[in-house]
Amino acid sequence: MATPMMIAKGVMYRLGVLVIAVIGYFYLPGIQEFFESGFSLLWDRDFDGLRQFILSYGFWAPMCSILLMTLQSLIPFVPGLAITITNAWVFGWQYGAVYSWLGALLGACLDFAIARWYGRPIVEKFINNKYLKLTDAFLRKHGIFAVFITRLTPIIPFKVISYGVGLTTLSFCQFAIATAIGQAPAILIYSVIGQNLTHSVRATVIITSLLLAIGAFGYYFSEDIERRFFPDKE
Numbered sequence: 001m002a003t004p005m006m007i008a009k010g011v012m013y014r015l016g017v018l019v020i021a022v023i024g025y026f027y028l029p030g031i032q033e034f035f036e037s038g039f040s041l042l043w044d045r046d047f048d049g050l051r052q053f054i055l056s057y058g059f060w061a062p063m064c065s066i067l068l069m070t071l072q073s074l075i076p077f078v079p080g081l082a083i084t085i086t087n088a089w090v091f092g093w094q095y096g097a098v099y100s101w102l103g104a105l106l107g108a109c110l111d112f113a114i115a116r117w118y119g120r121p122i123v124e125k126f127i128n129n130k131y132l133k134l135t136d137a138f139l140r141k142h143g144i145f146a147v148f149i150t151r152l153t154p155i156i157p158f159k160v161i162s163y164g165v166g167l168t169t170l171s172f173c174q175f176a177i178a179t180a181i182g183q184a185p186a187i188l189i190y191s192v193i194g195q196n197l198t199h200s201v202r203a204t205v206i207i208t209s210l211l212l213a214i215g216a217f218g219y220y221f222s223e224d225i226e227r228r229f230f231p232d233k234e
Contacts, residue, residue, distance in 0.1 A: 014117050038068045042078050050086040062091070062099055069103025073111050073159050074126065080104060080158065084187055088194030097191035101184060108162040108179045115166025123163045135164030144174050151182025158183070 025031055041049045057064040065087050072078045083103070087096035115123045123132065139146050139161075147170075150161045165175050 017117075034064075034067075035071065039072070039075060039078060042068075042072055042082050045082050047082065047086050047089065050082065051090050054086065054090055062095070065090070065099045066103040066106070069100060070107040070110060073104075073107030073162065074114075080107070081190060084190045085194035088191040093188075093191040093195040096194065097188050100187050100191060101180075104158065104183055104187065105176070105180055108158055108183075109172070109176060111159050111162035112166040112172065112175055115163045116172070120167055123167065127160055127163050131160050132164055132167075135160055136167070139164055139168055139170075144170060144178050147175060147178040148182040151179055152186060 025035070037053060038050075041053055054061050054065050054068070065083065069080055069083045069087075072080050072083065080100075080103075084096070084100040087100045090096065091099060114126075120132070142149070147161060147165060151158070162175075162179075
């Protein structure tokens with residue numbers, strides 16, 4: 001059982017991390033500019049601008065890409081798909097997929113940690129409470145399987161699910177494994193088509209539709225799949 005001293009230390013630790021993050025954003029050289037420029041390009045879906053932005057970091061371009069994918073998870077309606085396609089365009093689909101997968105996983109874990117550490121009042125600053133309530137109901141019904149299915153469909157915002165799961169009792173390891181596996185097919189497919197960006201619009205629509213159909217199929221038959229592959233689930 002947690003003692004008042006342990007609770008107080010936990011609160012101070014969380015506040016300390018938050019203060020360090022804020023100080024780093026405003027006072028570390030280049031950090032604020034990186035955020036503002038990167039998010040502006042993502043918001044505008046400026047693929048060519050993103051490509052030039054990532055390549056401007058030279059040797060550190062892969063790290064820039066991973067960090068950009070990680071940090072975009074914090075901001076609602078900023079599309080990670082734009083980075084996935086740009087990564088494949090810049091690095092080739094193989095390396096691009098790896099960087100996108102790693103950045104997306106780190107971003108999801110960051111969202112989960114914020115929700116788990118700071119609770120619902122903080123999460124509601126990022127995500128509309130209406131969407132959190134829908135996520136709560138979906139997660140209560142399907143648990144870890146819901147995480148896996150939603151990662152297959154890029155239309156469902158990853159960050160909403162990540163924040164939502166952080167507010168449940170689902171363990172971090174379960175969340176991370178389901179995310180790592182579930183997001184891989186979509187990232188791999190979009191990376192392949194992203195390597196030929198200028199010819200990808202029609203393919204992107206087709207692949208997105210296919211992934212949505214797979215996600216819908218999984219949701220519709222989720223109870224049967226859970227009974228078959230998770231027989232011990234209560």
